[in-house]
Amino acid sequence: MNRIRIHVLPSSRGRLTPGPRPQEPLSCAFTHRPCSQPRLEGQEFCIKHILEDRSAPFKQCSYVSTKNGKRCPNAAPKPEKKDGVSFCAEHARRNALALQAQMKKSNPGPASETLLCQLSSYAKTELGSQPAESSRSEASRIL
16 A cells, blocks of 8 residues: 655744844945945944045054055044044054063063072071172172
């Protein structure tokens, strides 16, 4: 005996209705060619094309290359001061790293006097000896 199987699609009872999809961010309004990058919040353009909007709170990055003398074409937030410099995210990060490296270089180690004071507690004092008059003899006595 041959049996025929019929598949019945389940009814929509008990199913959740699909909720509204999260709205995708609007694409950049750059007119010269299509740009699929998302717009910046409250703006019409993406970060790459935000300089097209004259009213946007961005200006060109202040970084100038030492190799070819050209300015960085990326957008940077406008500084609060009119003559202030501002850098794009990449150059701001590089600038912060360079400042940290410079601070590490300029911070010398502890002074020799401080090290001698710390070591002096380990020095064996001789009975009846007179205190050393110069720091060099004090250092050699401690070492």
